[in-house]
Amino acid sequence: MSRIIVMTSGKGGVGKTTCTANLGMALAKAGQRVAVVDADFGLRNLDLLLGLENRIVYTALDVLAGECRLDQALVKDKRQPNLALLPAAQNRSKESIKPEQMKRLIKALTKVYNFILIDSPAGIEMGFRNSIAAAREAIIVTTPEISAVRDADRVIGLLEANDIKAVRLVINRLRPAMVAAEQMMSVKDVQGILSIPLLGVIPDDEQVIVSTNKGEPLVLEENLSQAGIAFINVSQRLQGEKVPLMDLSIKKESFLIRLKRLFGG
Amino acid sequence: MTIPIISDLLEKLFGPADDPHSRDDVKRRLKIVLAHDRLALDPQTLEMMRQEIIAVVSRYVEVDFENLEFSLATDQRVTALTANLPIRRIRPLGKEPDQPIESASEAETIELASKSEIMAMDAENAAAALRQFEQNSQANSSRTPSQKELSDSSEREKGETGTTSEVTDNLIDIDPSRLGDSDEADEELTLDLEGDLADDELVGEPAPQLPDLSVPDMSVSDVARTLAQADESGKA
Numbered sequence A: 001m002s003r004i005i006v007m008t009s010g011k012g013g014v015g016k017t018t019c020t021a022n023l024g025m026a027l028a029k030a031g032q033r034v035a036v037v038d039a040d041f042g043l044r045n046l047d048l049l050l051g052l053e054n055r056i057v058y059t060a061l062d063v064l065a066g067e068c069r070l071d072q073a074l075v076k077d078k079r080q081p082n083l084a085l086l087p088a089a090q091n092r093s094k095e096s097i098k099p100e101q102m103k104r105l106i107k108a109l110t111k112v113y114n115f116i117l118i119d120s121p122a123g124i125e126m127g128f129r130n131s132i133a134a135a136r137e138a139i140i141v142t143t144p145e146i147s148a149v150r151d152a153d154r155v156i157g158l159l160e161a162n163d164i165k166a167v168r169l170v171i172n173r174l175r176p177a178m179v180a181a182e183q184m185m186s187v188k189d190v191q192g193i194l195s196i197p198l199l200g201v202i203p204d205d206e207q208v209i210v211s212t213n214k215g216e217p218l219v220l221e222e223n224l225s226q227a228g229i230a231f232i233n234v235s236q237r238l239q240g241e242k243v244p245l246m247d248l249s250i251k252k253e254s255f256l257i258r259l260k261r262l263f264g265g
Numbered sequence B: 001m002t003i004p005i006i007s008d009l010l011e012k013l014f015g016p017a018d019d020p021h022s023r024d025d026v027k028r029r030l031k032i033v034l035a036h037d038r039l040a041l042d043p044q045t046l047e048m049m050r051q052e053i054i055a056v057v058s059r060y061v062e063v064d065f066e067n068l069e070f071s072l073a074t075d076q077r078v079t080a081l082t083a084n085l086p087i088r089r090i091r092p093l094g095k096e097p098d099q100p101i102e103s104a105s106e107a108e109t110i111e112l113a114s115k116s117e118i119m120a121m122d123a124e125n126a127a128a129a130l131r132q133f134e135q136n137s138q139a140n141s142s143r144t145p146s147q148k149e150l151s152d153s154s155e156r157e158k159g160e161t162g163t164t165s166e167v168t169d170n171l172i173d174i175d176p177s178r179l180g181d182s183d184e185a186d187e188e189l190t191l192d193l194e195g196d197l198a199d200d201e202l203v204g205e206p207a208p209q210l211p212d213l214s215v216p217d218m219s220v221s222d223v224a225r226t227l228a229q230a231d232e233s234g235k236a
Helices: A016-029 A060-064 A099-109 A126-133 A146-161 A176-180 A187-194 A207-214 A226-238 A255-262 B002-014 B022-039 B043-060 B115-120 B126-139 B147-152 B164-172 B220-235
Strands: A003-008 A034-038 A083-086 A115-119 A137-142 A166-174 A198-203 B061-063 B069-075 B078-090 B187-195
Touching: A003 A016, A003 A126, A016 A034, A016 A083, A016 A115, A016 A137, A016 A166, A016 A226, A034 A099, A060 A099, A099 A115, A099 A126, A115 A126, A126 A146, A137 A146, A137 A187, A146 A166, A146 A187, A146 B022, A166 A187, A187 A198, A187 B022, A198 A226, A207 A226, B022 B069, B022 B078, B043 B061, B043 B078
Parallel strands: A003 A115, A003 A137, A034 A083, A034 A115, A137 A166, A166 A198
Antiparallel strands: B061 B078, B069 B078, B078 B187
16 A cells, blocks of 8 residues: 655745655665655746756656656656656646546556655645645644744644545754744644644754755765754654654753853863 | 943853743744634634623623633644633622622632533534523522622612613623722633634544654653764764
8 A cells, every 4th residue: 555645834945845855765765666746836846856857758747638658757766766756847837737637646656656755835725735635644844933833734724624634744944052042943832733743853954955956865965964864764754663853952051161161161 | 342341251151141032922923823723713703702702791790891801722723712701790680780799708619601511612603502501591590699688788779770781781881980999809700612623533643653753752861862873873
């Protein structure tokens, strides 16, 4: 039985696509056969984060129009053969595909792939409805900011209404120093407010930008960054392993340490 | 010149001055906004409900209008309407209202409705529940304490009969002379209307094949060990 998981957030720019690319790659590295589906028609980006933008020939729309077979549209990753991308059309709108058609595409993918990650567009309109149509699980990506958490809460309500019961939370871009200074909501705060099970926490990490510049997901690096480790952890939890949360807490410096530092210690 | 240097020194020694924590602000704002989002009630309906609750409660007790509070709070994806209505005194039913009650004869606890009635009052059938509540309350009106003592009271105000419509009118035209006269410790009547506005099955049962991380506070030593391992693997 394939796992069909939608990655969604409500708000844009919180890291849905980054999470999809890294989780997809991490699962593929672990030996799973993974298809990542870009459901963001008109504003596709998943191809860029995976570095596969130059290899797209056909898109999901061409498959639906009968202009190619599904396997012709799938872009197989050369670094990681277990991973394939089903690209969205860039020159069309989100209304150019219907939930029923999305279901047919995903159903066809389940014959070969055992993990299907659907990268949902921002918002709660047609593109969102397409992306959740076939999903059986959802990963809510949010950041510890008021607007992102509010939108996440709205999306959680919509997923419940659409009978997607397995909804889990990834908190992205946590800044432990700000949490320690009481200037950012903690993991516990956000999870307590949204009241859904926590799947993982990704610390804010400059390496994320470096990896998008290169088109190479963080989890492919040899020396994993903090965010890279966090993504690997999330992928292991998705596969049912028990992995403790990374410790991201920053202890407040004691008076003595500050005194020492002041005198060049 | 010297003052900034000293304050800089102090900051280095004692850490930054305790500036207000925006984390508390954001949590407070988020909880309020989510309570409203989840309830999805428009402000007019909310205001109507507020007026009706005050009207019903005012039929039995005199409410302190200056200090009443209505708020929506949300916990575990369940939204609750909390009405905090400080009570000045009991209004005797069928007798002239606004007679002061001897403090010795004041009711100690005031039960607004039975638990099941409160549960029934979700957002959709608030009106129906309110009607049921009114009927029950009228049936229980014999519980209103010490009508005898009240009728003996010397401070009798004439001209108010305590019928529903007139009492409701009093809500709008509050006599300021009566608002200030009672400084005794006000009892507070809190009315919680909880409704299952969300499907809590979701919270209750995480998918079986996944580790449940919903309780993120693992012990400090666990966390430290994980970090140490991560560090080592990073160096290696």
